[in-house]
Amino acid sequence: MTRPRISEFTVRRLSVYLRLLRELEAGGQEVVSSQELADLTGTSSAQVRKDLSHFGSFGKRGQGYTVSALTASLEEILGVGRRWNVALVGAGRIGTALLGYRDMARRGFHIAAAFDTDPEKIGTTVQGVEVVSMDRLAAVVAEEQLEIGIIATPPEAAQEAADRLAEAGVRGILNFAPVRLETDGDLAVRSMDVALELEALSFALTPDRSPRREAG
Amino acid sequence: MTRPRISEFTVRRLSVYLRLLRELEAGGQEVVSSQELADLTGTSSAQVRKDLSHFGSFGKRGQGYTVSALTASLEEILGVGRRWNVALVGAGRIGTALLGYRDMARRGFHIAAAFDTDPEKIGTTVQGVEVVSMDRLAAVVAEEQLEIGIIATPPEAAQEAADRLAEAGVRGILNFAPVRLETDGDLAVRSMDVALELEALSFALTPDRSPRREAG
DNA sequence: AACTGTGAAAACTTTCACAGCC
């Protein structure tokens, strides 16, 4: 039996469970039930059990889950028990904010180099990371075995950044530019888009004024 | 007939369609088909038509959609044809990056004030916006009629920021802190979480090592 | 002929509810 395709929803929740489990572990709690995990992460106990069941059987009936063991299992499942080397493209404000995000390194995501096209920036150091010319992207990605790329460029430069990262051998991209990236199917891509989220809020806060079918 | 609950998926896609339509309009294109919209935004033509059908009938059979008219309709549906006044809580690196995001203001989301607790920052100006003490949050939100709050604080300060924003009368929150916010049901909340997205990439790039049932 | 709008079918996700184990 091959692993059934795991949905994005499940993966997202596993991350949330893991974050909580680490807090519980730091607080000295040794055992946790699916109900408690659910209450603290905003889902249902059945959902927690179903999510975990895709990967195996981690609890003891009548008892619950051992916090430390489940933490370790989720780290292995998510692949975060290791170091990921990351290439950042774009050393502007978003890039700088990411470079200063200490949590990222603590969680195993190490930004090895920041690439930019601005000659003023190249050669400088931002938050302790060197800014390197885009021309050297392929070489540095190969040399330092960077597997994940973060795109924090202006929108018009994002597609080329993605192309270059993919060609250089990166296997996943986190995209902050508000554009849809065209990529090969074997490249994992996720996007974060502030404008989209704000528009979703705007929709939620806007009274319905759209055309409507009559009743009856 | 009341409007059926519109899913987050649909809202997200409407935003994407709108962004594309604006580009097409700027490029002088007058008519677009659901197929073209789908190809350019990465979905299916049936999905485009179904999404729009929740709000009315915007196209002409045999012809397609008038770009300018559909743009205007989507702006009205999403509620982005107006100005939204925004409160930013946290004037650190993420806050600064957001303040510098020119697109936000151009799209109608105006950050009116940035709140912080750091006495060093209060009174200064970041990207043209004044940094104000958290003590004045309620007063400023009321006075300037701020309806949306953005939380860009450290995680441990996020819940209090949310409570204060809600109490001050904000109706929606965009949360950048990696915590789950407890809020009243009538407050719209959306979260953006870099760590979660990176872990989702990590999962996608990690070969399956989880326990497995035997075949047969 | 081209393309929309939409019920019906398929696919997917969540919840239910209970057997099984501690």
Place this chain on the structure above:
DNA sequence: GGCTGTGAAAGTTTTCACAGTT
């Protein structure tokens, strides 16, 4: 008694496929 693991049911989203309109 308490709690997990899991099939089955319910609910949600996407895709299909075609009648209807220009």
